[in-house]
Amino acid sequence: xxxxxxxxxxxxxxxxxxxxxxxxxxxxxxxxxxxxxxxxxxxxxxxxxxxxxxxxxxxxxxxxxxxxxxxxxxxxxxxxxxxxxxxxxxxxxxxxxxxxxxxxxxxxxxxxxxxxxxxxxxxxxxxxxx
Amino acid sequence: xxxxxxxxxxxxxxxxxxxxxxxxxxxxxxxxxxxxxxxxxxxxxxxxxxxxxxxxxxxxxxxxxxxxxxxxxxxxxxxxxxxxxxxxxxxxxxxxxxxxxxxxxxxxxxxxxxxxxxxxxxxxxxxxxx
Numbered sequence: 001x002x003x004x005x006x007x008x009x010x011x012x013x014x015x016x017x018x019x020x021x022x023x024x025x026x027x028x029x030x031x032x033x034x035x036x037x038x039x040x041x042x043x044x045x046x047x048x049x050x051x052x053x054x055x056x057x058x059x060x061x062x063x064x065x066x067x068x069x070x071x072x073x074x075x076x077x078x079x080x081x082x083x084x085x086x087x088x089x090x091x092x093x094x095x096x097x098x099x100x101x102x103x104x105x106x107x108x109x110x111x112x113x114x115x116x117x118x119x120x121x122x123x124x125x126x127x128x129x130x
Numbered sequence: 131x132x133x134x135x136x137x138x139x140x141x142x143x144x145x146x147x148x149x150x151x152x153x154x155x156x157x158x159x160x161x162x163x164x165x166x167x168x169x170x171x172x173x174x175x176x177x178x179x180x181x182x183x184x185x186x187x188x189x190x191x192x193x194x195x196x197x198x199x200x201x202x203x204x205x206x207x208x209x210x211x212x213x214x215x216x217x218x219x220x221x222x223x224x225x226x227x228x229x230x231x232x233x234x235x236x237x238x239x240x241x242x243x244x245x246x247x248x249x250x251x252x253x254x255x256x257x258x259x260x
Binding site: 002003006016018020024025026027029030042072073074075076077078079081083097098099101104105106107108109112113114 | 132133136146148150154155156157159160172202203204205206207208209211213227228229231234235236237238239242243244
């Protein structure tokens with residue numbers, strides 16, 4: 001029985017993962033990991049997710065350069081959600097979102113509508129063109 | 131088309147929800163909402179989740195008294211994850227976890243094992259006995 005066996009993987013073999021910026025406490029993004037992704041994250045000290053759309057391992061930052069250094073890996077009471085404390089690399093301030101924003105959670109509920117609150121820090125065309 | 135229609139509900143009609151403490155930035159818990167739960171959360175200003183185990187709406191704190199006042203409801207770039215900024219009520223410091231801890235994320239990966247880091251603030255028997 002290893003630490004990976006203690007996780008309650010869902011029926012697709014995945015676990016939800018929250019990435020939180022260690023310095024600011026900002027919640028940056030939400031993604032999924034399978035067993036191999038979590039094992040590699042622990043080994044590398046960098047976030048490796050499972051891309052459900054591409055059905056493959058996704059070393060965050062592999063295309064954008066926006067690597068996440070992982071300081072802390074936490075597991076919840078039910079053993080079915082992972083929380084990472086990370087430093088978002090590759091741009092200052094950090095860009096975790098594919099839209100070029102700091103965080104993926106840039107839409108805010110206000111008066112029965114979603115309002116975009118946070119600025120684009122870098123044009124996605126320039127993030128992914130290199 | 132309402133703000134609720136913009137959400138990409140999963141094939142069970144649910145969306146994952148992260149609850150973050152507004153004051154400290156601590157990630158407290160992770161749960162799910164269906165359409166009605168999110169509508170009631172926005173209306174009440176208190177977190178109402180969908181309990182997958184009980185298959186019913188779950189007004190957080192209904193048994194424990196540990197209500198979550200919601201200050202901010204955010205949606206991610208893909209419209210499929212919700213982030214709440216909350217104040218955890220009913221105990222000081224706040225208890226979000228059914229184990230009587232501040233946060234559900236009290237297990238930390240260390241040296242290929244999960245170590246429990248955070249103290250129990252109140253015995254669960256006393257939380258749920260009233």
